[in-house]
Amino acid sequence: MIHFENVSVRFGGTTALSEVTLEVPAGMLCVLVGPSGSGKSTLMKLVNRLVEPSAGRVLVRGSDVAGQDPARLRRSIGYVMQSTGLFPHRTVAANIGTVPRLLGWDSSRIAARVADLLEMVQLDPGLAERLPGALSGGQAQRVGLARALAADPDILLMDEPFGAVDPITRRDLRAELRRIHAETGKTILLVTHDPEEALELASQVAVLRDGRLVAEGPPAALVAPDAPDFARTLLGGGQPGLRRLSLLPAEVAQDARPAPADAPALDEGATLADALSRMAETGRDVLALGQGSLRLEAVLARGR
Ligand SMILES: Nc1ncnc2c1ncn2[C@@H]1O[C@H](COP(=O)(O)OP(=O)(O)OP(=O)(O)O)[C@@H](O)[C@H]1O
Incomplete structure (x- = not known):
């Protein structure tokens, strides 16, 4: 869906990117x-041509962005910024309706879309006529997300979208984004400098250092012992083994043998880190998991 081919970017004497090649598949x-x-x-x-490559190519939906009209390209890609970038003198509804208006939708279609989006990002419909200045930071971020989703783009770019909000709001917004991603199947490119956020949200992680791509892959692979050192140290937060267990569902280590009748049961959706925590709490090395069991040695084997 998005393909960076050997891309370098220089700003005067600064090299911002060196020969980056990365493929981001659809979804x-x-x-x-x-x-x-x-x-x-x-x-x-580079994806929406706010920056141009000094060398290499960027393909979006299979075609080089260099040959595409920037305005049309940007209307086809949702963009969420850290500062939200909301228009301060326009209501929430008018902000969300920006791209549909540019695309010439009629007002009743825009109003219906705004109502749907407020629901999708879990905002009270009563906020529609407010100005951005009268919103909390978390509400403003949700409006920014709704605006980016307005014309139903298949690609969403998010630059530190949760950087400016408190930790609890941040957690809620991440959960919301995971749900929206699962429901819509959009291709999302998200920038963060928070390793925990990266592991929690990503289906694919790309690790950059000094303008070079130093590692790329699914989150659990990048905290595995054979992952490149820089990625493992950055993402592992001092506990790469535990981080890895927190990324793997308990089922991956399930044993078909049934657990003893008095074994504590593990909830559905639990990770291997949850299992380890439950074992530590209860002092037991076998838990019941579905029809089978989960054994300590099998959990430990997956941390490596
Ligand atoms: N428009 C620009 N003109 C000149 N230099 C720039 C420009 N944009 C970025 N740079 C430089 O390119 C390098 C990479 O910047 P970039 O903003 O992509 O990094 P980043 O990883 O997103 O950083 P941060 O997490 O601090 O936002 C930096 O050295 C930066 O100073």
Whole structure:
């Protein structure tokens, strides 16, 4: 869906990106993570031509963006910024309706879409006529997300979308984004410098360092012992083994043998880290999991 082919970007004497090649397949939630100045935002802005490559090509939906009209390209791609970028003198409803209006939708279609989107991002319909200045940070981010989704783009770019909100709101917004991604199947490219956020949200993680792509793959693979050191240290947060267990569903280590009748049961949807925690709490090394069991040695084997 998005293909960076050997892309380099130079700004005067600064090299922001060096020979990055990355394929983001349709339906992925690809998180770009890396230290400040590593080139994450620059890589994202190549997709909607806010930045042009100095070398290499960027293909979106199979065609080189260099040959595409920037305005039309941008209308076809949702964009969520850290600062929200909401128009301060326009109501929430008018902000959300920006792209549909540019596309010439009639007012009743826009109004219906705004109502649907407020529901999708779980905002009270009563907020529609407010100005952005009268919203909380979390509400403003939800409006920003609704605006980006308005014309139902198949690609969404999100640059540090949850950077400016408190930790609890951040957690809620992440959960919302996961739900929306699962429901809509959109291809999402999201920038963060928060490794925990990267692991929690991503189906694909791309790790940047000094303008180079140093690792790419599914979250659990990038905290595995054979992952490149830089990625494992950055994403592992000092506990790569536990982080890995927290990314794997308990079922991957399920044993067909039944558990003893008095074994504590593990809830559906639990991860291997949840299982380890339950074992530590109860002092038991076998848990009941569905019709079978989960054994400590099988859990530990998956952390490696
Ligand atoms: N428009 C620009 N002009 C000049 N240099 C730029 C420009 N945009 C980015 N850079 C430089 O390119 C490098 C990469 O910047 P970029 O914003 O992509 O990094 P980042 O990983 O997104 O950082 P952060 O997490 O701090 O936002 C930095 O050295 C930055 O100073």
